[in-house]
Amino acid sequence: MGGGMSVTDLDEQQRRLVLTAHPLQRVGAYALADLAGARRPEEVTPEGFDAAVAKMTADAIQAAKVRDTKRPEGFWLKVSLSFFPNSKMNHNAQLKKSDEELDAGIREWRTPPEPASWPGVRCVLCGREAVGFYGKVDVPLAESHLYRNTTPRGHAGLALCWPCVCSFHALPYGCRLTGGPSIALHSWDERFLAYVVSGQVDENRRIIAVGQPADKILAREVVALDALRHYGKPLTAGVELLVFSNNNKGQTLDIHCLEQPLAEWLRRTSQQPELRQGFVSLLLAHVTPTSPGVVGLARNAFHAPEKIPAACARYLTDRFDRSGLVPRDAADLARLCFSFVIEVMRMKESDLAELRATARGVALLLSRESSGGKLREFNSTLHDQRRMQDWLRRQAVEWKLDPKNKGSQPLLSSRAFQLLFDTSTDNQAPFHRQLLFIAVLEELHRLDWCPKDAAEVAKEIAEESAALGVDDTKYLEGEE
Ligand SMILES: [Zn+2]
Structure with missing residues (x-):
């Protein structure tokens, strides 16, 4: 004693x-x-x-x-x-x-x-x-x-x-x-x-x-997502998920971690109305043929957070690809995506601002088109940096020659060029090109641009209505 x-x-x-x-x-x-x-x-x-x-x-x-x-x-x-x-x-x-x-x-x-x-x-x-x-x-x-x-x-x-x-x-x-x-x-x-x-x-x-x-658990990671999204105060630390068994048949322990900025971002997206609007689209962006969006989102959050904005970009380009229309939720999802790159990925706000300035110019040029052809052309350059460079350079010339743009910033600043095409320091350039495309869609959405040739697909799109599966719908209902 x-x-x-x-x-x-x-x-x-x-x-x-x-x-x-x-x-x-x-x-x-x-x-x-x-x-x-x-x-x-x-x-x-x-x-x-x-x-x-x-x-x-x-x-x-x-x-x-x-x-x-x-x-x-x-x-x-x-x-x-x-x-x-x-x-x-x-x-x-x-x-x-x-x-x-x-x-x-x-x-x-x-x-x-x-x-x-x-x-x-x-x-x-x-x-x-x-x-x-x-x-x-x-x-x-x-x-x-x-x-x-x-x-x-x-x-x-x-x-x-x-x-x-x-x-x-x-x-x-x-x-x-x-x-x-x-x-x-x-x-x-x-x-x-x-x-x-x-x-x-x-x-x-x-x-x-x-x-x-x-109730059945959709995925272990969803347990954490669920708790975060219902919690009302700012998170001061990250969260860990400990999955364990002490059973005779085998003792196991898996630990999955979520850093504080991401945990806090996931929590806040359910509380701030302007971020929450994009959450349905965030789930849709993570739906796969075999699993609901909430599972994909929660797994990415724990195991590969950088895949979250990438999934958003892919979702928006896919939707544009199929319809030729600017997706209705482009602005909502773009807002979520940009808050993610600033708060979680710690991108400099000034760098994001450079990309968005270029996007504004590109969107303005595109919005003068009556057909969606040029936007499709831009979309098709996403995975080919040389072609995107050439395409943007052509737009930059057009921008400069347009008397309406007299005295305004160049379409492509040297910093924006560096962010989009310089691969010497890190491997972020392809990601920045995706962000640029999201920002262009966001701008076109703001400009309320609708190409004439899109009318025929509009009906089809209305029917598609981006339906969420049963599990995701149930998940969202649980949040009301
Ligand atoms: Zn003790």
Whole structure:
């Protein structure tokens, strides 16, 4: 026992939650706090702690008594297999016992060991007095390096204090549960973490009560997107998605990260009306024949954010290609796209302004055409930088010779030229050419330009109406 500490101090300490550097412990601590009716782990009183632990024990006993994970009310028992394998609530030998014996076994498992048996070492997570060594029955150990580095020879697990053990016992309440690997959303933004976990606890307590799993998850990444888009305050840190299983059949842990600027951008696009308008188009831009747009968007956000504006550009050019019309949502999507390149990709605002100035000139020239042929010509140069250079140079001459443009800026400034065609420093030139095309469409949309030869396809387009699939529509409805 700790030197100089009275039994009462220790007793109090072992009923006080502490946040550690371990993301899963943190998610569990927030879940336990929520079960105790507190907003934050530090605010949980020893009495609140006891009540929350009692609640968890009662849920475990109730689940174990079902004895069959395949029954609808067996979901919590099934969940326990991927959090607490071989434990007193799900081990075969246990489940053969009487209700009373099962009850007693689970209570014993969820009761702190007597101080006399404490190992005299510190908790590896918070540094307080440990009450024992804990293995995979209580703690997801997929982070095996932590396990290896801190486990003394002959000991079966991590030295942990009781509140840290209980944080892991509360972990399933704070996760999105699938019956298979679980999904924990973590952030160092404490307010956001509290918000996410508390919502998850409510959902899981409902599931325990009615005994059935939540709706199917479209993709693990969508869980994060969902939480971000419903959250009302600015994000102060990025978010991590931890997908893990502690199951006997294999311990796994995948971590996917989203940096703060992108997390904040995704959140804000649902709150600011002028950005939100483009969100439907952003989803449409990510629809593939096999998956809804929300899945494509969420996956790109986590794994390849630079593909987000590229998908927008491809979507707009495809739509133009098919119809010869400036897409109705060109301006809305362009606005989203430009906010993305400034806030997430950190493009200089002055550079974007150069590209947009060129786009304004190009759009003005194009808008004097009665046919869409010239815009098609421009579109076809997107993947051929020499041809685009030649095309823009021809427009620049036309621009300069036009008396209306006397005294105005050249169509193509030297900086714009560099951004579009210089490949010596980075590989952004093809991307800048896509941005230019988006900006041209945005301008033409603003000028309300409609080529005469587009009339025949207009009807067809109206019918097409860019319909979203069932999953995306449902997703958007959830946001209202
Ligand atoms: Zn601890």
